[in-house]
Amino acid sequence: MTQPINYSTLPADLHPEALPAHVAVIMDGNGRWATQRGLPRVAGHRQGAKTVKDLLRCCQDWGIPVLTVYAFSTENWRRPMEEVGFLMRLFDRLLRRELAEMQRKGVRIQFLGDLSPLPHRLQDLMQEAMAVTCSNQRVQFNVAVNYGGRQELVAATRHIAQQVACGALSLEQVDEAALSRALLTYPLPDPDLLIRTSGEQRLSNFLPWQLTYTELYFTEVLWPDFDRAAFHQALQWYQQRQRRFGGLTPAPLAQGF
Numbered sequence: 001m002t003q004p005i006n007y008s009t010l011p012a013d014l015h016p017e018a019l020p021a022h023v024a025v026i027m028d029g030n031g032r033w034a035t036q037r038g039l040p041r042v043a044g045h046r047q048g049a050k051t052v053k054d055l056l057r058c059c060q061d062w063g064i065p066v067l068t069v070y071a072f073s074t075e076n077w078r079r080p081m082e083e084v085g086f087l088m089r090l091f092d093r094l095l096r097r098e099l100a101e102m103q104r105k106g107v108r109i110q111f112l113g114d115l116s117p118l119p120h121r122l123q124d125l126m127q128e129a130m131a132v133t134c135s136n137q138r139v140q141f142n143v144a145v146n147y148g149g150r151q152e153l154v155a156a157t158r159h160i161a162q163q164v165a166c167g168a169l170s171l172e173q174v175d176e177a178a179l180s181r182a183l184l185t186y187p188l189p190d191p192d193l194l195i196r197t198s199g200e201q202r203l204s205n206f207l208p209w210q211l212t213y214t215e216l217y218f219t220e221v222l223w224p225d226f227d228r229a230a231f232h233q234a235l236q237w238y239q240q241r242q243r244r245f246g247g248l249t250p251a252p253l254a255q256g257f
């Protein structure tokens with residue numbers, strides 16, 4: 001009989017030297033998870049929050065140094081006010097409840113996106129969480145809230161244009177490195193692996209610049225059901241990829257961080 005896998009440490013069939021240094025996740029399917037159970041959509045968000053908490057712990061346990069999750073897009077304001085309000089309260093509650101634990105575990109939290117339209121109390125809490133954890137080094141946890149990839153590129157372009165206009169940057173210095181520096185993810189490496197749950201196969205305005213050469217993994221599993229076994233499967237799939245970056249010889253799977 002095969003032994004059940006102990007997920008508290010890296011499963012034995014995964015190569016630690018070939019793990020992604022940066023995993024990005026589009027956490028999708030909370031609403032469908034709840035609807036399938038005859039529950040209100042927000043119950044799916046509540047359960048989804050548990051999933052993200054465990055995925056973060058899993059990254060700590062398995063040695064994945066950067067995790068970026070898409071929690072709220074610039075387009076998600078189109079949802080009913082009650083759902084948006086619930087999500088804001090959920091972020092608030094989670095942050096209050098989890099900050100001490102993240103601090104203890106060496107997690108550095110960062111929010112990516114325009115935080116200015118969020119409730120003031122939540123903005124303050126987010127700023128505090130970023131400040132308190134800023135020197136932690138074990139895992140970098142990025143939460144994209146009111147994030148839009150096109151908006152990020154517009155903001156970066158404006159920033160660069162301003163630098164050129166005031167003479168801080170010459171036109172020749174506007175290159176890929178300059179643009180990367182102007183993005184919210186700077187100085188992190190680009191994601192090696194993107195996971196999107198719930199069967200949808202689109203980016204929904206998530207990290208368009210940074211995902212250019214990322215391995216894309218789509219699974220039918222709904223986000224609240226995405227447990228360590230599902231993450232294990234995604235990493236097994238990742239470790240079978242050949243990353244060539246346009247060349248002919250496979251590049252090492254871990255880009256290093």
Ligand code: IPE
Nearest residue numbers: 027028029030031032033071
């Ligand atoms: C993802 O789940 C969570 C957020 C976008 C906040 P959804 O709420 O999009 O769930 P579905 O896609 O409606 O099932």
Ligand code: IPE
Nearest residue numbers: 026027028070071072073204
């Ligand atoms: C993408 O999911 C945004 C987040 C996961 C936060 P959506 O459910 O909003 O995406 P679409 O509308 O199906 O593209």
Ligand code: MG
Nearest residue numbers: 028029030031
């Ligand atoms: Mg969705």
